[in-house]
Amino acid sequence: MTSKNSLLNEKDAKPFLLKPVGKDYLWGGRRLNDDYSKGIDLFPLAETWECSTHPDGPSRVAGGSFDGLLLSEVLELHPEYLGTHPGTGISVGNRSAASCGGELPIMVKLIDADKDLSVQVHPDDAYAAAHENGQLGKTEMWYVLDAAPGATLIYGLRSSVDKELFRKSLLDGTVEKYLRKVEIRKGDVFYIEAGTIHAIGAGALIAEIQESSNLTYRLYDYDRTDKDGKKRPLHIDRALEVADLSGGEEPRRPMRVLRYQKGCASEFLCRCKYFQVERILLNTERYREMMDFRTSGLSFGVLLCVDGCGALFFGGESLPFFQGDCIFVPANSVQIKIHGKAQLLKVSC
Numbered sequence: 001m002t003s004k005n006s007l008l009n010e011k012d013a014k015p016f017l018l019k020p021v022g023k024d025y026l027w028g029g030r031r032l033n034d035d036y037s038k039g040i041d042l043f044p045l046a047e048t049w050e051c052s053t054h055p056d057g058p059s060r061v062a063g064g065s066f067d068g069l070l071l072s073e074v075l076e077l078h079p080e081y082l083g084t085h086p087g088t089g090i091s092v093g094n095r096s097a098a099s100c101g102g103e104l105p106i107m108v109k110l111i112d113a114d115k116d117l118s119v120q121v122h123p124d125d126a127y128a129a130a131h132e133n134g135q136l137g138k139t140e141m142w143y144v145l146d147a148a149p150g151a152t153l154i155y156g157l158r159s160s161v162d163k164e165l166f167r168k169s170l171l172d173g174t175v176e177k178y179l180r181k182v183e184i185r186k187g188d189v190f191y192i193e194a195g196t197i198h199a200i201g202a203g204a205l206i207a208e209i210q211e212s213s214n215l216t217y218r219l220y221d222y223d224r225t226d227k228d229g230k231k232r233p234l235h236i237d238r239a240l241e242v243a244d245l246s247g248g249e250e251p252r253r254p255m256r257v258l259r260y261q262k263g264c265a266s267e268f269l270c271r272c273k274y275f276q277v278e279r280i281l282l283n284t285e286r287y288r289e290m291m292d293f294r295t296s297g298l299s300f301g302v303l304l305c306v307d308g309c310g311a312l313f314f315g316g317e318s319l320p321f322f323q324g325d326c327i328f329v330p331a332n333s334v335q336i337k338i339h340g341k342a343q344l345l346k347v348s349c
Contacts, residue, residue, distance in 0.1 A: 007065060007077055013295075013330035015303075015312055015319055016064045018071060020048040020110075020326065021057040026226050029114025031146075031205055036110065036324030044114060050326035051108040051302045051347075056214045059326075063319075071328065075102030083299040083331030085349050104212055105136070106275045108302055108326060108347055110145075111206040117199045118232070119154060119179065119220040123242040124194035128215055131238070137194045140210035141270045141277060143345060144188040145306055148203030152181045156196055159247035163240055170236055175220050182250060189269045190251055195244040207306060209347050211274050217242065264291045269345075280344040282310060290337035293329075295348070301329040302347040310340015 022038065028046025032038045038048055049057040053072040061067055066074045075081055079102070122138035129135070142153075158180045161169075169175040179197070182190075184204060192198050197219065200206060217239035221232050258265045263284035269277045284290050290313065295301045305325045312319040312327070314336045321327060321342070329336070 007069075012315060013078075013081060013333045014064065014314055014317070015327050015329040015333065015336060016066060016074075017062045017319060017321070018051055018059045018326045018328055019062040020050045020059050021052065023047040023049070023057065026224065026232075027113055027115040027117050027202075029112045031112045031114075032110055032324075035205075037322070038324065044112075046112060046114075048110045049107060050110060050304060051104070051106075051328060052212070053102060053104045054107060054212050054214055061328075070102075071104070072102035075104070077102075078330065080332070081300055081330035083295070083297060083349070085298040104300075105349060106302075106347065107210050107212045108304055108345075109208040109210070110324065111200060111204075111208055113200045113202055113204045113206070115202050116222065117201075118218045118222075119175070119197060119199045120216050120218050121197050121239050121243045122192075122194050122213070122217065123215055123238075125211075127242050128213065132215055135215060136211045136213040138211050138213040138215055139194045139272065139274055140192045140208055141272075141275070142188075142190045142192065142200070143207040143209075143269060143277070143279075143306075144184050144186055144190075144204060145207055146186050146205040147184045147188075150183065151203035152183050152201040153190070153204065154179045154197065154199040154201070155182050155190065155192075155251050156180050156198070157245060157247045161245050161247070163245060166245055167236065167240060170220055170234075173223065180247075180250065191270055191272065195242050197243055197245075207304060207345055209270070209275055209277050209345075219243070261291075262289060266346075274349070276348055278346040280346055282308070282338060282340055282342045282344060284310075284339045285341050290339045293336040293338050295329050295331050295333045297332040299348040300331045301333070302345075303327040303329060304345040304347070306343050306345055308340060308342030310338060310342045313337045313339065 022040035024042040025046035028044030124137040128137040217235040
C-alpha cells in the first residue's frame with residue numbers, strides 16, 4: 001500500500017482518471033450505463049457525478065499513484081493542484097476552498113432525463129451562505145449531448161408574474177401556463193444563472209457544469225410519487241425568496257466560433273465568474289503529431305470525453321480514455337500530448 005508520505009512527495013502534476021458516483025432519482029433512465037458504460041448498479045441511473053468533492057457524492061481516483069483515494073483526499077495532500085486563480089479559492093463560509101478539506105469550487109455531471117425533472121430553482125452564493133450554513137449557491141451550464149425529437153426544457157417564465165399569484169398557481173397545479181418551454185437539439189448550450197426557474201425535460205442527455213452545490217428548491221413536481229408512493233417535498237417558500245419572476249426573452253444562443261489547429265479544433269461554450277467551458281474536437285488520426293496540452297498554474301482542468309476515444313501521453317506514461325470518461329488535470333501540469341478521435345469538454349476556473 002502506498003504511504004501518505006510518498007503521496008505527499010509526488011512531484012509531477014500528472015492527470016488521472018476519476019470514478020463517478022451515481023444517483024437513482026426517479027426521473028432517470030438507462031443511457032448512462034448503456035451508452036457511457038458506467039457500470040453502476042442502479043436503476044434508474046439519473047446522474048453520475050463525474051468530478052466532485054461534494055460530500056453528497058464524492059468521486060474517486062481510478063488508477064495511478066492516487067488509486068482509490070477520494071478526489072478531496074488528493075487535493076488535501078496537494079492543494080497546489082487547484083491553482084492560484086481566484087475562482088479556485090471561492091469562499092465557503094469564512095474559509096477558502098484550498099484550505100477547506102480539498103474542496104473543488106465546481107462539479108461536473110452527466111444527466112439522463114428519461115422523464116421530466118421537477119421545476120426548480122437554485123439560490124445564489126449570498127443567500128446560501130446566509131440560510132444554508134455557509135454553502136455555495138448554484139449557477140450551472142448545460143451542454144446537450146443528445147435530445148429526443150421534440151425534447152424541451154424549461155427556462156424562466158414567459159412573462160412577469162406577481163409572487164402571490166405564482167404561489168397560487170403552484171398550489172392549484174396551473175403553474176405550467178407561466179413557464180417558458182424551449183425546444184432543444186444536440187449541441188445546444190444553456191447558461192442557468194442562480195435564481196432562474198428551470199427544468200430539464202424528458203428525452204435529454206446533458207453534461208452539466210456547476211458550482212459545487214447540492215442546493216435545489218423544488219417548486220413543482222407534477223404531483224408525482226417516488227418508488228415508495230410518497231410525494232417528494234417542495235420548497236416553495238425558499239424558492240420564491242430566490243426565484244426571478246420577471247419574464248424574459250428566450251435564452252441567448254452563444255456565438256460559436258471554432259479555432260482550428262493541426263489535429264484539433266476548439267470553441268468556447270461558456271465563461272462566467274465560476275467556471276469556463278471549452279469544447280475540443282480532437283482528430284489526430286491522420287497526423288503523426290499529437291495535440292499538445294498543459295494547464296497553467298492558474299487553474300486545474302477537467303477533461304470530459306463526450307464522444308469517441310483517445311489517450312493522453314506524459315512522461316513515459318499513457319492514460320487511455322473513452323466516451324463518458326472524466327480526467328482531472330492538476331494546475332501547472334506536466335506536458336501532455338493527446339491522440340485520438342474524440343470530443344472533449346474542458347472545464348477550468
